[in-house]
Amino acid sequence: MPRPRLPAPALFLSLAAFLVLVFYIVPLILTLWASLTPVRNWNVAQLRQFVGAENYKRLFHLIRFDPDVSTVVKTTIVFVAGTLAVNVLGGLLLALAAFIIEERASLGFRLLWFLPRMTPVAVFGLLWYYFFYPQGTLNAILLRLHLISHPVNWGQDVLPWGPWSIIIFVNGLVGVSYGMIIFYSAFKAIPKDIYRAALVDGARLRDLVFRIMLPLTRWHLIFVTVWQLLSLLTTYAHLFVLVEWGVVEKWHGMTWALYVFETAFGSAVNDQALASAAATLLVVVGIGLGLLTLRLMGFERELGAVRGEL
Amino acid sequence: MVEVELRGVWKRFGDFVAVKNVNLRFPDGKFSSILGPSGSGKTTLLYLIAGIYKPSRGEILFDGEDVSQLPPNKRNVGLVFQNYALYPHMTVYENIAFPLTIKGLPRGEIEERVHSVARMLHIDELLDRYPHQISGGQQQRVALARALVKEPALLLLDEPLSNLDALVRLEIRGELKRLQRRLGITTIYVTHDQSEALAMADLIAVIHRGEIQQVGSPEDVYRRPRNLFVAGFIGMPPANLVKATVTRAPAPCVVIAGGGEYCPGEPLASKLEALGLEAVVVAFRPEDVVLGEHPMEDYVSLEAEVYVVETLGRENLVTLRLPDGQAVKAITSPLLNPRPGDKMYVNVEPSKILLYDPETELNIEAIEAAPAARPVSLAEASERRRAAQEED
Numbered sequence: 286m287p288r289p290r291l292p293a294p295a296l297f298l299s300l301a302a303f304l305v306l307v308f309y310i311v312p313l314i315l316t317l318w319a320s321l322t323p324v325r326n327w328n329v330a331q332l333r334q335f336v337g338a339e340n341y342k343r344l345f346h347l348i349r350f351d352p353d354v355s356t357v358v359k360t361t362i363v364f365v366a367g368t369l370a371v372n373v374l375g376g377l378l379l380a381l382a383a384f385i386i387e388e389r390a391s392l393g394f395r396l397l398w399f400l401p402r403m404t405p406v407a408v409f410g411l412l413w414y415y416f417f418y419p420q421g422t423l424n425a426i427l428l429r430l431h432l433i434s435h436p437v438n439w440g441q442d443v444l445p446w447g448p449w450s451i452i453i454f455v456n457g458l459v460g461v462s463y464g465m466i467i468f469y470s471a472f473k474a475i476p477k478d479i480y481r482a483a484l485v486d487g488a489r490l491r492d493l494v495f496r497i498m499l500p501l502t503r504w505h506l507i508f509v510t511v512w513q514l515l516s517l518l519t520t521y522a523h524l525f526v527l528v529e530w531g532v533v534e535k536w537h538g539m540t541w542a543l544y545v546f547e548t549a550f551g552s553a554v555n556d557q558a559l560a561s562a563a564a565t566l567l568v569v570v571g572i573g574l575g576l577l578t579l580r581l582m583g584f585e586r587e588l589g590a591v592r593g594e595l
Numbered sequence: 596m597v598e599v600e601l602r603g604v605w606k607r608f609g610d611f612v613a614v615k616n617v618n619l620r621f622p623d624g625k626f627s628s629i630l631g632p633s634g635s636g637k638t639t640l641l642y643l644i645a646g647i648y649k650p651s652r653g654e655i656l657f658d659g660e661d662v663s664q665l666p667p668n669k670r671n672v673g674l675v676f677q678n679y680a681l682y683p684h685m686t687v688y689e690n691i692a693f694p695l696t697i698k699g700l701p702r703g704e705i706e707e708r709v710h711s712v713a714r715m716l717h718i719d720e721l722l723d724r725y726p727h728q729i730s731g732g733q734q735q736r737v738a739l740a741r742a743l744v745k746e747p748a749l750l751l752l753d754e755p756l757s758n759l760d761a762l763v764r765l766e767i768r769g770e771l772k773r774l775q776r777r778l779g780i781t782t783i784y785v786t787h788d789q790s791e792a793l794a795m796a797d798l799i800a801v802i803h804r805g806e807i808q809q810v811g812s813p814e815d816v817y818r819r820p821r822n823l824f825v826a827g828f829i830g831m832p833p834a835n836l837v838k839a840t841v842t843r844a845p846a847p848c849v850v851i852a853g854g855g856e857y858c859p860g861e862p863l864a865s866k867l868e869a870l871g872l873e874a875v876v877v878a879f880r881p882e883d884v885v886l887g888e889h890p891m892e893d894y895v896s897l898e899a900e901v902y903v904v905e906t907l908g909r910e911n912l913v914t915l916r917l918p919d920g921q922a923v924k925a926i927t928s929p930l931l932n933p934r935p936g937d938k939m940y941v942n943v944e945p946s947k948i949l950l951y952d953p954e955t956e957l958n959i960e961a962i963e964a965a966p967a968a969r970p971v972s973l974a975e976a977s978e979r980r981r982a983a984q985e986e987d
């Protein structure tokens with residue numbers, strides 16, 4: 286008797302479901318679980334004890350009374366808001382520039398902005414280490430221009446905006462190509478005759494951008510904003526390198542995601558329970574902010590009133 | 596309004612020549628048409644006039660002033676795109692108001708002008724809708740309203756009726772023509788549909804492969820096609836083109852398969868003689884054929900065999916074959932209903948016959964006349980033909 290075979294779609298679907306389960310749901314449940322136990326220093330046996338909301342109480346206590354942790358919160362807010370603005374607005378500007386310049390030059394221009402993203406984190410970090418450290422390129426230039434009289438340790442001494450500017454700058458450079466590529470293809474996807482019609486109707490560049498291109502790529506704007514918001518909340522690779530090498534002061538270069546990492550694996554005491562509570566908080570805040578952004582940008586309106594396809 | 600002139604205009608896309616040495620004059624206040632098959636360069640030509648493309652060579656003049664380098668927003672033209680190109684994120688009102696809004700006109704004036712043009716085009720009920728919520732015919736009117744609202748000196752229309760069904764097309768065709776008359780705007784209407792061009796235009800420019808084939812009134816283009824392309828393109832169905840030989844004893848006569856002989860009068864006879872042609876292409880329109888069971892007096896008569904009969908309602912379209920296999924079409928009364936295989940006579944009035952040089956494809960009548968009286972040597976004749984070719 287032939288064995289009944291699973292149809293191909295079911296196979297793919299179950300594979301996808303399996304991947305989602307393994308890489309999203311299970312870690313989430315594990316994190317939530319661990320945040321309710323006293324687990325530290327990889328003492329897995331402690332995963333069977335329960336302490337209720339103890340870790341969350343500790344966490345909120347730290348946020349309120351530990352100046353370092355409250356600095357982390359401030360850094361996170363400034364970092365996410367600042368880098369998001371750089372990524373979205375910068376991406377828009379770069380996409381516009383790429384769209385306006387001649388076709389052949391445009392490809393090189395766009396590839397250039399992908400370099401930071403394609404460069405290994407360590408190499409990219411090293412580059413900016415040499416740029417920002419006291420004997421680095423930045424100070425050399427400023428000294429040469431007589432703008433400063435002696436080297437300044439921008440990332441360590443100029444608090445808080447020194448380190449904040451550096452982390453926004455470095456991560457902005459890494460993230461800006463993402464918005465650029467999406468906006469650029471969105472601009473390209475608007476039919477040429479729409480642009481031509483606008484030109485014949487008397488539109489100047491300003492009218493083209495604000496009355497045609499941006500309104501027609503609203504959806505892309507929403508998508509990039511929310512996507513970048515969520516990525517920025519959870520990214521820490523570049524920050525880790527900058528903090529580790531002392532380019533920026535530890536607490537002013539540390540966002541919540543890096544704090545979670547440090548608490549779990551980095552410090553003398555590996556407090557996985559506290560880190561799990563912090564991670565859970567991050568997920569909740571992330572979901573909340575994501576939904577809020579969608580609402581603020583009128584995503585539902587966009588879905589509700591289905592506009593004609595271009 | 597404005598007179599538009601193109602002088603030696605070329606447009607290249609890379610290696611591809613889309614528009615080739617076009618010299619044209621569109622008279623002020625007239626309805627002109629650019630007529631050509633798909634891909635012949637009509638849209639390219641229109642975009643050149645609008646300023647969307649810059650000519651690779653040559654110049655474009657508005658009222659004698661060179662505007663070749665002016666951007667579209669400085670040319671005061673209204674353009675209705677082939678696909679309408681309405682702004683999908685704006686309502687009909689906002690679409691029509693767009694040219695005025697970006698000019699920064701006062702709100703009251705914008706409102707007044709939008710409503711007045713919308714009323715004129717019967718779309719004042721639709722102002723709150725989005726483009727995807729209205730029909731193709733309504734979109735066409737919105738596009739036209741948007742082009743007209745800025746009161747342009749020149750109106751450019753790119754196959755505006757091609758997406759509409761036959762009835763709506765007929766209706767809008769009439770409206771458009773009346774509107775143009777009333778507003779007196781110089782209008783250039785691009786179409787691949789010769790019936791539109793013939794019905795609406797004061798002047799037709801036929802274009803093929805980027806080259807202008809003929810410029811003239813609808814009557815000119817229909818009755819005196821300048822070359823074989825125009826003869827084979829204009830008309831429903833287009834003219835019959837039949838290969839024939841030339842005999843010269845004593846006067847030049849054209850011998851057509853099926854026993855037809857056509858001895859043209861002056862000045863055609865001497866032109867034929869001067870050109871020294873051995874063969875010609877004979878052209879006559881299917882609607883000029885009198886189909887009968889007998890040859891007719893004073894007509895050129897060709898014996899042919901009926902091949903297919905198509906009933907078109909008001910008339911029949913009969914396809915026949917000459918003895919040498921060439922096909923000839925004839926439009927006849929629906930009462931005449933021959934059967935395939937019947938022998939019939941294709942009778943054509945001599946005055947309805949046109950002759951073309953098979954090599955240059957030019958209408959022999961249109962070729963520069965040579966001094967008639969003297970016999971022409973063969974060398975001389977071919978020299979003249981080369982000259983005619985170059986001139987083309």
Ligand SMILES: Nc1ncnc2c1ncn2[C@@H]1O[C@H](COP(=O)(O)OP(=O)(O)OP(=O)(O)O)[C@@H](O)[C@H]1O
Pocket residue numbers: 608611613631632633634635636637638639640677787
């Ligand atoms: N931007 C372009 N780049 C390269 N080739 C082009 C471009 N625009 C048009 N062409 C070519 O030029 C020729 C003429 O194009 P055009 O659009 O003017 O034709 P058209 O007469 O308007 O045809 P249709 O009736 O199908 O609209 C075509 O062969 C087309 O492929």
Ligand SMILES: [Mg+2]
Pocket residue numbers: 637638639677753
């Ligand atoms: Mg076209």
